[in-house]
Amino acid sequence: MSKRLVFFMPLVAIAAMMALFAFALLTGVNPQEMDSALEGREMPAFRLTDVNDSQRTLTEESLDGEPYLMNFWATWCPSCKFEHPYLNSLASEGVRIIGVNYKDDRELAVTWLRDYANPYDIDVFDPNGDLGFELGVTGAPETFFVDSSGIIRHRFQGPIDSALWENKLKAVYDAME
Amino acid sequence: MRWSNRLIAAGLLFISLFAVAEQETLIFDNDTLRERYLDLTQQLRCPKCENQNIAGSNSPIAEDMRNKTYELLHLGYSDDQVVSYMIDRYTEFVIYQPRLNWGTVWLWLGPVMALLLGGLMVAWLARRSGAEPPDELSDDDRSRLQTLLDKDS
Numbered sequence: 001m002s003k004r005l006v007f008f009m010p011l012v013a014i015a016a017m018m019a020l021f022a023f024a025l026l027t028g029v030n031p032q033e034m035d036s037a038l039e040g041r042e043m044p045a046f047r048l049t050d051v052n053d054s055q056r057t058l059t060e061e062s063l064d065g066e067p068y069l070m071n072f073w074a075t076w077c078p079s080c081k082f083e084h085p086y087l088n089s090l091a092s093e094g095v096r097i098i099g100v101n102y103k104d105d106r107e108l109a110v111t112w113l114r115d116y117a118n119p120y121d122i123d124v125f126d127p128n129g130d131l132g133f134e135l136g137v138t139g140a141p142e143t144f145f146v147d148s149s150g151i152i153r154h155r156f157q158g159p160i161d162s163a164l165w166e167n168k169l170k171a172v173y174d175a176m177e
Numbered sequence: 178m179r180w181s182n183r184l185i186a187a188g189l190l191f192i193s194l195f196a197v198a199e200q201e202t203l204i205f206d207n208d209t210l211r212e213r214y215l216d217l218t219q220q221l222r223c224p225k226c227e228n229q230n231i232a233g234s235n236s237p238i239a240e241d242m243r244n245k246t247y248e249l250l251h252l253g254y255s256d257d258q259v260v261s262y263m264i265d266r267y268t269e270f271v272i273y274q275p276r277l278n279w280g281t282v283w284l285w286l287g288p289v290m291a292l293l294l295g296g297l298m299v300a301w302l303a304r305r306s307g308a309e310p311p312d313e314l315s316d317d318d319r320s321r322l323q324t325l326l327d328k329d330s
Contacts, residue, residue: 006298136267
């Protein structure tokens, strides 16, 4: 190795770092994007009530059987209102959706579901965000894809629309057993 | 004059009472728990707002995490257990200090290796230049040089 080549090594190292940073900038790596800690894990245990019936207790076992989407929503959340009609159409196509009313008021939730139609197979009421915390939820809407054995396969943050569903999420849903 | 100053001072004192009351609404079993709580909430990063710790963020999720930290500490969790509890749900995103594993070990090894490599390179360059024998002038050259120098002056 010649002496001159050695002097070029720091330059090569800087070039490699700049290439890495340029890659991150140009491909739009989102620093706010956070993986879910729950993917690949079982639905955590919980004990909550039904939105429509405060006497009815729901646990993780109430959801077992078929694959489902677990959608966290709230009446205080504008994106949930945007997402709601699409959830209705998904439900009418036979997609099983479990709704979790997150940090909300029971009466407001019941009114919402009456006024905007209810796409949810089961309505879980989580006023303190306990189930949300167990699942690492940071806000609403957030949707978990859970298979028939109760394993979480995917987590999606933000409202789902038809483009997102067709391009990405439908495949995730169809792959679940 | 003096009377109005006193009034202002009393007013400020009154306001400051509220400022303190608003911050310190949590009651701890003892001062050690309080210190550990303050320490942990400084260390944990808010998952919704990437550049704030949960102590400094007003987002609802940061508030939930503060409450959970408070609750777990009073249940007898150790600091490490509280941090693990958060990581289990919110991933390693919520800690500023990375944990040691095969992916992150380079953060510690990298600088040491760079330093070693740099040291080796410097040593190698120094030895190479040191190995070259200095050009000795022969007596002929010396006298020629001397004549040239003399001629100039």
